[in-house]
Amino acid sequence: MFLCGCEEQQREPIPLAAAVPGRAGYVYSPYTEEELDVRGVRSGLAVLDVSDELARKFIVPWVEPEAGSEIPYAIPVPGRPGYVYSPYTNAPVNVRDVPAGTVITDPNSTNRNQSFRIAPSL
Numbered sequence: 629m630f631l632c633g634c635e636e637q638q639r640e641p642i643p644l645a646a647a648v649p650g651r652a653g654y655v656y657s658p659y660t661e662e663e664l665d666v667r668g669v670r671s672g673l674a675v676l677d678v679s680d681e682l683a684r685k686f687i688v689p690w691v692e693p694e695a696g697s698e699i700p701y702a703i704p705v706p707g708r709p710g711y712v713y714s715p716y717t718n719a720p721v722n723v724r725d726v727p728a729g730t731v732i733t734d735p736n737s738t739n740r741n742q743s744f745r746i747a748p749s750l
Contacts, residue, residue, distance in 0.1 A: 645686045672703040690715035701747040716742045
């Protein structure tokens with residue numbers, strides 16, 4: 629019998645950064661609360677936080693598009709197949725059995741006019 633004295637490491641979930649209101653393409657670091665430029669980075673991606681001395685990762689949130697743009701895509705929840713983050717409330721939404729590309733109304737929003745498109749899984 630082989631015994632290991634090492635402790636099993638548990639992975640913590642990667643946090644979702646918060647968008648900076650009024651500054652498209654900028655988010656608040658979930659670790660340092662500094663504003664970070666994520667322009668050109670696709671929402672839903674995990675990126676390294678350069679403002680954090682431990683260089684931990686965070687997920688780039690969906691950012692409010694400019695007026696006149698298309699219906700936004702929801703962000704897939706990493707590690708939870710069939711779930712996406714609502715682009716309006718950042719709450720997880722169960723979309724199992726809903727094909728990618730389908731437009732649905734946000735069930736967590738009080739505004740019934742807020743719809744989003746289901747993105748392909750990461």
